[in-house]
Amino acid sequence: MIEDLKTLVNPQKGLVSRSIYVDRELYEMELEKIFARNWCFLAHEAQVPNPGDFVSSYIGEDPVLVVRDSRGNVNAFLNTCRHRGMRICRADAGNAAAFTCTYHGWTYGNDGKLVGVPGYKEYYYEELDMEKWGLVPVTQVESYHGLIFGCFDASAPSLREYLGDIAFYMDLYLDRRDGGTELIGGVHKWMMHCNWKFAADNFAGDGYHINTSHISAIKSGLFGSGGAPQRNLPDGEAPPLRYGVYAGNGHATNIFPGNGGLSGRLGSYMAEIKNEKDRRLGPERMPLSTGVITVFPNLSFHGSPSIRVWHPRGPDKTEVWSWCIVDKDAPAEIKEQMRINYLRTFSMAGVAEQDDGENWNQCTASSKGIISRRYPFNYAMGMRYETSNENYPGTLGPHITEVNQRGFYAHWSKVMNAQSWSDIKNAPDPVLR
Ligand code: FES
């Protein structure tokens, strides 16, 4: 039996039990309490631009089909046949007016309705109520600046309310140019032998690991002459606007001045779009970049530039889905440079991605030990050094801090202990100032 659920995370002391990364019972509880009732990223609108376009996705371990129906509405459905559970669409993406199950042939329209049943007269005697046996819809589907999210809980707040203050920082990627964003190429998918939370917590803003884990990449010049994105100012220099940010609702990021650590032509591109960024986002955000963002529970951004989802596949397995995301209005040569930068740094074969993955795999494996599990992790860095700034929402910590992770895990604990969304809304956030 797992420890008392309430004691697994202690945000006041910055302690987190190792059980939450390895325990099967807790993992099953996460699927129900976190993934089945929070907003999860499904797809980018650019993946389904035309009627009939579809793309496969997931919420937790539930396969989800995102499809733009023939009337132009984006819907999402459980990708499982109502007859006997066969996946009704096995392609990653495409265009279809209807989906025919390959087991017994039930056919669903791209609006989810059951429109064809082999033997409807001969074998069902016309007694099957086809109205009742359409695909199961994802209860709520909404978009934020091109990103489509889904939520299976009707009592969850709107997507905009759920995102809360992290939207202010997501806009640094998604809303800095008039044309918004698009994806380059397809999706990279790979399996890791780690718990999904190690990845989400790192991308919530772990500035601490960079000069250790990524030192070979830094020394080889992979991040340009300025070093790693978070380290392009000399140590000891502490300019304003250089913060770890816990934005509430489990979401976190880090922000710093400058062009996101992008050097060379990409750096000068960021300078070229300064005025447009200023006009769209205002003077507080114009000079800012963010290195990483995690939107609770499992969507992350990286300045490489990439968005990725950490799909849970068991307590010790994570399936990563990663895309290169670019400004739609960027010139072709910049998009190409961004694609190359993404491939080299943070993508399936990215040098820095390998560094991170090795850590998370080993952290998961070592936490399985029965003795190891008695010793909690330390997330106490920077406690009591949190601050706030009226121009920048959230609880701010020094740039190298663990306030991001304390917020992420405190929220995880809140959601895991809540019976309903009203419990989640009413419980205080111990990390938010
Ligand atoms: S499982 Fe789909 S038609 Fe039988």
Ligand SMILES: [Fe+2]
């Ligand atoms: Fe890293």
